[in-house]
Amino acid sequence: xxxEVRNVSKAFGxxxxxxDVSVVVPDGSLTALLGPxxxxxxxxxxxxxxxxxxxxxEVLFDGEPVTGVPPQHRDVGFVFQHYAAFKHMTVRDNxxxxxxxxxxxxxxxxxxxxxxxxxxxxxxxxxRYPAQLSGGQRQRMALARALAVEPKVLLLDEPFxxxxxxxxxxxxxxxxxxxxxxHVTTVFVTHDQEEALEVAExxxxxxxxxxxxxxxxxxxYESPATxxxxxxxxxxxxxxxxxVRPHDIDIHLEPVxxxxxxxxxxxxxxxxxxxxxxxxxxxxxxxxxxxxxxxAEQELEAGQIVWLRAHRFHAFAEGELASA
Amino acid sequence: MHVDASGRHSQxxxxxxxxxxxxxxxxxxxxxxxxxxxxxxxxxxxxxxGFAAAWESVTTPEAQHAFWLTIVMVAIAVPLNTLFGIxxxxxxxxxNWRGKTIVGAIIDIPFAVSPVVVGLALILVYGRQGWFxxxxxxxxxxxxxxxxxxxxxxxxxxxxxxxxxVVPVLREIGVEQEQAAQTLGASPSQIFWRITLPAIRWGxxxxxxxxxxxxxxxxxxxxxxxxxxxxxxxxxxxxxxxQYQQFDLxxxxxxxxxxxxxxxxxxxxxxxxxxxKESS
Numbered sequence: 001x002x003x004e005v006r007n008v009s010k011a012f013g014x015x016x017x018x019x020d021v022s023v024v025v026p027d028g029s030l031t032a033l034l035g036p037x038x039x040x041x042x043x044x045x046x047x048x049x050x051x052x053x054x055x056x057x058e059v060l061f062d063g064e065p066v067t068g069v070p071p072q073h074r075d076v077g078f079v080f081q082h083y084a085a086f087k088h089m090t091v092r093d094n095x096x097x098x099x100x101x102x103x104x105x106x107x108x109x110x111x112x113x114x115x116x117x118x119x120x121x122x123x124x125x126x127x128r129y130p131a132q133l134s135g136g137q138r139q140r141m142a143l144a145r146a147l148a149v150e151p152k153v154l155l156l157d158e159p160f161x162x163x164x165x166x167x168x169x170x171x172x173x174x175x176x177x178x179x180x181x182x183h184v185t186t187v188f189v190t191h192d193q194e195e196a197l198e199v200a201e202x203x204x205x206x207x208x209x210x211x212x213x214x215x216x217x218x219x220x221y222e223s224p225a226t227x228x229x230x231x232x233x234x235x236x237x238x239x240x241x242x243x244v245r246p247h248d249i250d251i252h253l254e255p256v257x258x259x260x261x262x263x264x265x266x267x268x269x270x271x272x273x274x275x276x277x278x279x280x281x282x283x284x285x286x287x288x289x290x291x292x293x294x295x296a297e298q299e300l301e302a303g304q305i306v307w308l309r310a311h312r313f314h315a316f317a318e319g320e321l322a323s324a
Numbered sequence: 325m326h327v328d329a330s331g332r333h334s335q336x337x338x339x340x341x342x343x344x345x346x347x348x349x350x351x352x353x354x355x356x357x358x359x360x361x362x363x364x365x366x367x368x369x370x371x372x373x374g375f376a377a378a379w380e381s382v383t384t385p386e387a388q389h390a391f392w393l394t395i396v397m398v399a400i401a402v403p404l405n406t407l408f409g410i411x412x413x414x415x416x417x418x419x420n421w422r423g424k425t426i427v428g429a430i431i432d433i434p435f436a437v438s439p440v441v442v443g444l445a446l447i448l449v450y451g452r453q454g455w456f457x458x459x460x461x462x463x464x465x466x467x468x469x470x471x472x473x474x475x476x477x478x479x480x481x482x483x484x485x486x487x488x489x490v491v492p493v494l495r496e497i498g499v500e501q502e503q504a505a506q507t508l509g510a511s512p513s514q515i516f517w518r519i520t521l522p523a524i525r526w527g528x529x530x531x532x533x534x535x536x537x538x539x540x541x542x543x544x545x546x547x548x549x550x551x552x553x554x555x556x557x558x559x560x561x562x563x564x565x566x567q568y569q570q571f572d573l574x575x576x577x578x579x580x581x582x583x584x585x586x587x588x589x590x591x592x593x594x595x596x597x598x599x600x601k602e603s604s
Contacts, residue, residue: 051503071506078507084500088522097518098508142504149508 001062001075001152001185002027003048008057010043017043019209020057025187025202027062030179032200033189034232040209041189045155048187050074061152074153077146077184081158083138085130091117091141092126098149116144119178136167147182156188160195172199193233197221205229227316237286242313246289251276252307253298259307262286267300276300278308363584370577381567381575382582386555390563391582394540396471397559398586401478401539406532409486410524416487417494432488434481442480443548446473469551474559477545482538486531493527494520529594536590540583560586 003025010018017040025031033041046052048059050071058067066074086094095116099109117123120140130138139159146154159175160168176199179186190196196203197217205212205220205228213225217233224230230243237244239260252259262278274295276288286308290300300306370378381387415421416428434442449455450467460467467473501523505515521528543561550557558566560583567575 049507051506071503072509072511074507076507078504080500080504082500084504086501086504086519087497097505097510101509101514145504145508 003153003185003187004060004063005044005048006058006060008044008047008054008059010040010047010052010054016209018047018054021206021209021211022057023204023211023214025185028183028185029201030176030199031187031202031204032196033187033204033206034193034196034200035191035206035212036232037191039207041191041206042157044206045157045187045189048153049076049078049155051078075149075151077149077151077154079139079142079146079154079156079159081161083130083135083142083162085133085138085142087130089129090126091122091128091130091133094130094141095144095148097145102149112148113144116148119147119181120144134167135163136171139163139171143178147184151184154184154186156186158189158191161190168195175199197233203233205232207232224314227314230314230316235287237288238284239280239286239308239310239313241315242310243316244310244313246275246287248312249286249288249308249310251288251290251294251298251300252309254307256307256309259309262306262308264300264302264304264306266302267295269295274300278306280308366577366580366584369573370581373574377574378578378581381572382578384575386558387560387563387575387579389555390558390560390579393471393474393558394560394583394586397475397478397546398536398539400475401482402532402535404479405483405535406486406528408483409531409535410490410521410528412487413490413494413524414520417491418499431484434483439477439481439542439544440548442545443477446477446480446545446549450476468549469553469557471557473549474546474557477549478539478542481542481545482535485534485538486528489531489534490524490527493524497523525598529598533591533594537587540587 003023005021005023005025008018008021009016021040021044023044033044035041043052047054050066050069054067058065060066061074071078086097089097092113095113096109099112104112113126114123117126120143122137122140122144125133125137125141130141133141139162143156143159156175160171163171172195175186175188188199197220200217202214203217203220204214207228212232213220213229215223220229220233224233227236227243230236235246237246237249239249255261260280262280264276264278266277268275268277269292272292274290274292276290276295278286278288280286288308290298382391412427412431416424437445447454447468450460450473451457452461452468454468456467465472467476497520501519502515505519510518541561542559543565546559547562547565550559550562552558552562552566554566560579564576564579564583567573567579
């Protein structure tokens with residue numbers, strides 16, 4: 001199901017969480033709402049689910065406005081950062097909850113729950129209580145519970161935020177594969193740009209209650225619309241008024257046309273790459289990424305004076321860089 | 325034993341042992357002198373003249389009437405205060421309305437006010453000379469020196485327990501489980517019965533036990549509004565006092581034991597109810 005958010009605003013007291021936000025989520029896509037915490041992305045997700053009411057604007061599901069439709073009738077699956085497991089129910093009863101509410105026949109519920117538990121690799125855990133599961137297992141249970149009712153949209157609010165790095169990575173890959181299998185329109189909120197770039201087909205960058213940019217991971221990385229987006233989705237160096245990815249800067253040993261003079265402070269060789277830290281004549285720090293081979297050929301070392309020129313850069317009219 | 329990470333004793337063994345044993349002795353002695361011994365003596369004295377004497381004294385018409393009156397008090401006050409308590413706790417924790425703080429403070433009044441004052445206050449409002457006195461008399465309703473007044477006094481003094489037990493539990497569980505149920509299609513009443521109530525059931529159970537204990541044991545407020553009419557407005561607790569004043573010690577002790585047994589019955593049945601719910 002396609003989701004359209006039209007001119008949605010939401011304030012909590014004096015705090016403007018969302019200001020005139022419009023987003024389109026295509027049917028069957030896997031979309032990430034990416035941004036720093038407090039930027040409004042969770043609020044947007046909750047407005048889509050109906051858990052928050054927008055002050056202005058509307059949300060459309062397949063072109064139909066759902067304003068005023070309570071969450072229980074929106075056909076959305078919602079996964080919370082802290083799992084929201086029903087603590088007094090077994091894993092089986094948690095997953096079966098939505099089906100029992102819908103008064104499906106008992107044997108149908110049993111079959112469906114078994115399928116889902118297998119899908120989330122929790123077969124064999126059906127009789128346990130949430131307290132007896134690890135964080136990753138609880139979140140998979142929560143996913144199965146949300147998928148059980150065959151929602152038209154799956155909404156995940158920082159689903160892996162409370163998990164440790166290794167489990168987070170596993171679940172991330174697993175969500176990607178799950179989406180390939182199930183094809184339900186999925187929107188997830190994250191503040192981790194790596195997670196968004198790896199998993200999502202479409203990324204919507206939200207900051208201070210506004211949409212900075214929406215597009216594919218490549219578009220965002222290659223043609224960021226604002227310095228904020230550029231800084232949020234990857235490392236950035238600044239050469240004068242040019243915003244440059246560290247790997248888009250060439251180091252010249254002789255003065256070149258349009259080149260800026262800089263002094264090397266430190267060269268760090270990490271695997272295939274070498275990270276060169278420099279400062280410009282005015283003292284501004286710059287970071288450049290070259291191949292290990294190039295660093296060796298140019299005999300780059302601390303103290304050396306070189307000239308920097310970007311072969312690819314972005315210039316923005318206004319705005320500030322994100323500290324990603 | 326106090327052993328730190330390196331395996332050395334962090335304190336000399338003798339010292340900590342002595343200190344621990346002293347602390348234990350003080351705690352146990354405190355419990356024994358203030359709780360176990362007096363309660364034990366009640367049981368002992370009840371049956372000092374044999375079981376028959378005790379049985380006889382709790383089966384007199386007055387004692388039986390007091391017993392049933394007590395059951396009626398509890399049967400009215402406890403369900404009402406449980407219902408009110410859960411509703412009020414939900415409104416206080418989940419609600420977003422003006423005057424929450426004031427209402428929260430009002431609910432605590434029974435904790436702060438002496439029961440005798442509660443009784444007097446009820447007489448001021450519902451007594452013959454009270455605000456509603458004339459109107460009530462005209463309509464043939466007697467509140468004070470009668471059962472309605474005693475029920476009101478019992479409800480008043482036992483009102484805050486369920487609220488105060490449930491509020492912290494509700495705060496702790498948060499709203500996410502309820503919201504998850506909502507997105508899964510549950511209606512507000514389904515959410516309450518399937519998610520909220522099971523999650524707060526220990527708080528409710530404990531609140532019910534405290535409410536019952538208070539309703540069973542209330543003396544001051546009930547005594548003031550009851551007029552202590554033997555065989556009419558005498559609860560078991562009032563009956564105990566009455567027997568004691570008349571030097572019928574066996575009667576007083578035996579009635580006390582009955583009170584204790586009722587409390588025990590309530591605690592056990594709350595436990596059983598909960599267990600049955602879990603297995604179903």
